[in-house]
Amino acid sequence: MAEFLPPKERMAIPKQIMPEQDPLERRNNFNEVNYGFTKELAIKEAQRCLQCKTATCIDGCPVDIKIDDFITLIVEEDFLGAAKKIKEDNVLPAICGRVCPQEEQCEKTCVLGKKYEPVAIGRLERFVADIEMEAGVEPVPVTTPKKGKKVAIVGSGPAGLSCAGDLIYMGYDVTVFEALHELGGVLVYGIPEFRLPKEIVRKEIHNMEKIGVKFETDMVIGRSLTIDELMQEEGYGAVFIGVGAGLPWFMNIPGENLVGVYSANEFLTRVNLMKAYLFPEYDMPILDMKGKNVAVMGGGNTAMDAVRISKRLGAKHSYIVYRRSEIEMPARVEEVHHAKEEGVEFLMLTAPIEMVGDEKGRIKAMKCIKMELGEPDDSGRRRPIPIEGSEYILDIDVAVIAIGNGSNPLIHQTSPEIEVNKWGNIVVDADTMKTTRKGVFAGGDIVTGGATVILAMGAGRKAAKAIDDYLSNGKEWKY
Amino acid sequence: MYQITEARFLAQDIKLFKIKEPKIAEKRKAGQFVIIRIEEHGERIPLTIADSDTSDGTVTIIVQGVGKTTKQLNMLEAGDEIMDIVGPLGMPSHIENFGTTVSIGGGVGTAIAYPTAVALKQAGNHVITINGARSKDLVILEEEMKEVSDEAYITTDDGTYGHHGFVTDMLQKLIDDGTKIDFVLAIGPIPMMKAVSDLTKPHGIKTIVSLNPIMIDGTGMCGGCRVAVGGKVKFACVDGPEFDAHDVDFKNLTDRNRMYQEYEKKSLELYEHECKLNKQIVKT
Numbered sequence: 001m002a003e004f005l006p007p008k009e010r011m012a013i014p015k016q017i018m019p020e021q022d023p024l025e026r027r028n029n030f031n032e033v034n035y036g037f038t039k040e041l042a043i044k045e046a047q048r049c050l051q052c053k054t055a056t057c058i059d060g061c062p063v064d065i066k067i068d069d070f071i072t073l074i075v076e077e078d079f080l081g082a083a084k085k086i087k088e089d090n091v092l093p094a095i096c097g098r099v100c101p102q103e104e105q106c107e108k109t110c111v112l113g114k115k116y117e118p119v120a121i122g123r124l125e126r127f128v129a130d131i132e133m134e135a136g137v138e139p140v141p142v143t144t145p146k147k148g149k150k151v152a153i154v155g156s157g158p159a160g161l162s163c164a165g166d167l168i169y170m171g172y173d174v175t176v177f178e179a180l181h182e183l184g185g186v187l188v189y190g191i192p193e194f195r196l197p198k199e200i201v202r203k204e205i206h207n208m209e210k211i212g213v214k215f216e217t218d219m220v221i222g223r224s225l226t227i228d229e230l231m232q233e234e235g236y237g238a239v240f241i242g243v244g245a246g247l248p249w250f251m252n253i254p255g256e257n258l259v260g261v262y263s264a265n266e267f268l269t270r271v272n273l274m275k276a277y278l279f280p281e282y283d284m285p286i287l288d289m290k291g292k293n294v295a296v297m298g299g300g301n302t303a304m305d306a307v308r309i310s311k312r313l314g315a316k317h318s319y320i321v322y323r324r325s326e327i328e329m330p331a332r333v334e335e336v337h338h339a340k341e342e343g344v345e346f347l348m349l350t351a352p353i354e355m356v357g358d359e360k361g362r363i364k365a366m367k368c369i370k371m372e373l374g375e376p377d378d379s380g381r382r383r384p385i386p387i388e389g390s391e392y393i394l395d396i397d398v399a400v401i402a403i404g405n406g407s408n409p410l411i412h413q414t415s416p417e418i419e420v421n422k423w424g425n426i427v428v429d430a431d432t433m434k435t436t437r438k439g440v441f442a443g444g445d446i447v448t449g450g451a452t453v454i455l456a457m458g459a460g461r462k463a464a465k466a467i468d469d470y471l472s473n474g475k476e477w478k479y
Numbered sequence: 480m481y482q483i484t485e486a487r488f489l490a491q492d493i494k495l496f497k498i499k500e501p502k503i504a505e506k507r508k509a510g511q512f513v514i515i516r517i518e519e520h521g522e523r524i525p526l527t528i529a530d531s532d533t534s535d536g537t538v539t540i541i542v543q544g545v546g547k548t549t550k551q552l553n554m555l556e557a558g559d560e561i562m563d564i565v566g567p568l569g570m571p572s573h574i575e576n577f578g579t580t581v582s583i584g585g586g587v588g589t590a591i592a593y594p595t596a597v598a599l600k601q602a603g604n605h606v607i608t609i610n611g612a613r614s615k616d617l618v619i620l621e622e623e624m625k626e627v628s629d630e631a632y633i634t635t636d637d638g639t640y641g642h643h644g645f646v647t648d649m650l651q652k653l654i655d656d657g658t659k660i661d662f663v664l665a666i667g668p669i670p671m672m673k674a675v676s677d678l679t680k681p682h683g684i685k686t687i688v689s690l691n692p693i694m695i696d697g698t699g700m701c702g703g704c705r706v707a708v709g710g711k712v713k714f715a716c717v718d719g720p721e722f723d724a725h726d727v728d729f730k731n732l733t734d735r736n737r738m739y740q741e742y743e744k745k746s747l748e749l750y751e752h753e754c755k756l757n758k759q760i761v762k763t
Binding site (some may be wrong): 179180181218219220223224225229243246250252256257258259260263264265269270274276279280281282284285287360361362408409410 | 502517521522550565568697702703734735739
């Protein structure tokens with residue numbers, strides 16, 4: 001067991017650096033970028049934690065992980081105990097440890113961060129989760145007596161998985177329906193292998209199967225089965241909708257249907273889910289990018305994922321084209337940093353106004369206009385304003401539109417009684433995640449619009465709690 | 480895994496499959512499609528549902544072997560399994576009693592025109608069908624189409640069977656003969672659908688085509704199947720696959736469907752090379 005140091009000494013330890021693949025090497029492969037902490041690094045990092053009486057870091061966590069407790073267990077070198085502690089509140093720590101924006105959450109509210117670098121909570125979470133996974137620790141069995149009630153979860157992404165994970169431990173029969181052939185939602189089709197190895201997602205889901213969660217792939221709710229059928233014919237007492245945002249936005253500029261223009265969803269799905277980077281070993285192709293110029297429109301994590309993939313597919317120039325400046329970009333700092341290290345070029349304050357094609361209908365260039373920042377808009381970010389006469393032509397071979405997602409209309413089409421707002425997002429009660437339809441709950445991107453994995457998981461947990469109450473005391477519920 | 484319960488060739492390279500999936504069989508409506516994936520390394524391809532049988536819970540698809548996946552599928556026999564089938568996807572055909580309708584199927588497109596012709600008949604229409612193929616031995620569903628039609632015509636490009644000429648020649652003849660046509664549904668290769676559209680447009684005949692763009696998820700998530708219809712972007716998987724022919728940008732559809740031509744060729748060459756090797760191994 002490592003030593004608990006006096007506060008002064010704790011503060012004297014610098015933030016430990018997580019080893020990662022060399023940028024020049026990794027931009028040629030799809031292997032994971034970060035290697036994760038070694039035991040020594042993890043203990044050292046854990047020793048930096050001040051063990052505050054009031055752990056403010058927990059305030060920053062959407063699922064209230066007992067951060068101080070699990071870090072103590074790391075110092076005590078009880079890594080499996082630490083993993084178990086996290087799993088009391090988060091079913092998917094190996095995933096969250098990798099993709100959560102900790103700098104905006106727990107690490108933002110870390111006291112140490114006021115004067116020094118905050119404790120690398122996310123990296124510690126990842127470290128213990130990986131140790132547990134390598135050790136092949138079996139998931140905690142469900143001991144709650146079965147309640148004999150069925151809950152349907154629509155969508156196997158982070159919201160659905162966390163909701164299912166909680167409900168199974170409460171004693172419900174839980175079935176998760178997934179439209180695609182593989183489970184995990186955005187975790188498998190959206191986030192690339194080099195940021196989140198699919199093997200990890202598979203293992204986490206397999207653990208959920210072991211504790212009794214049932215999964216059905218190839219099931220499109222709204223088409224294969226409707227919510228009505230689930231509740232009236234299949235005997236589900238409650239339904240949780242966690243289908244994600246899933247309807248790509250385009251920019252509505254001329255030439256967007258040209259060959260070589262992808263939505264980020266399509267681009268990522270081809271590469272991540274369908275493994276197009278291994279074509280022809282896998283059947284689904286993606287346009288050859290070797291020596292080509294690729295422009296990705298947008299400044300979020302999805303844009304970073306897409307542009308970094310283009311580098312790995314051999315692009316000569318990979319551009320991020322963003323209409324505001326770098327500080328307004330919603331992407332994680334780490335992702336932007338990694339992208340730069342890998343040679344991605346950032347064209348800030350630039351907006352495309354037209355895609356230009358050749359005689360075969362293939363994109364060959366993009367007409368762009370320079371922008372300047374004006375007064376802040378509704379989002380609090382300074383509004384970009386086009387600079388007259390600043391148009392120029394950027395030669396590109398592939399364009400990826402990564403400006404966000406609207407909401408998928410499939411469920412609303414067959415269940416119009418579930419109210420949606422003008423953007424198509426499902427309207428829910430903020431405390432219970434209940435929708436306007438009795439017994440139907442929703443959470444994640446379908447409610448909030450495109451957000452993060454952990455916020456979706458937080459919504460899934462909140463809904464699970466409410467579903468438990470509804471199925472126990474539903475008669476008292478008002479609709 | 481989903482079992483193939485029946486598999487037989489209807490014509491050269493065109494094969495009919497019945498696949499066991501009772502839920503889709505029960506639910507599907509005319510005009511809807513499924514997406515299938517044969518095996519772990521396979522791509523997802525959309526195929527319009529030709530028919531279904533609720534008594535044995537099977538879905539019928541008719542496939543023309545052109546690329547790797549369709550040729551690979553056509554190697555499968557009854558008793559074999561495919562990894563995935565999902566559906567029914569897309570909006571069902573809009574069916575009503577239009578009056579006199581003409582259902583046109585070109586090549587394997589007849590497999591898709593057929594279920595809609597059935598639905599149009601059930602809705603009380605006077606159903607005319609034009610079943611077109613390159614040559615006599617490529618004509619499919621002749622009996623089925625005849626059975627559902629009040630008037631059934633066959634055309635072959637080379638004149639080896641039925642009327643000598645294209646489906647549009649037959650349609651033109653009907654118009655010239657003074658047949659009052661209220662509705663046309665054309666399904667087949669893009670040039671054929673465009674030709675039908677060009678023919679009916681000046682006559683103001685409502686014409687619907689079923690589009691088959693490149694697709695991945697089939698639920699509106701990827702946007703790969705987007706088509707320009709009346710100057711607006713539509714997703715064939717959730718807004719279609721059927722659209723008003725007179726509004727469709729066929730040029731863009733053609734370009735987009737050719738996006739991966741060279742990759743498809745490579746994939747097919749590799750596959751056929753592999754098949755040859757396997758045959759040689761079996762021989763020795």
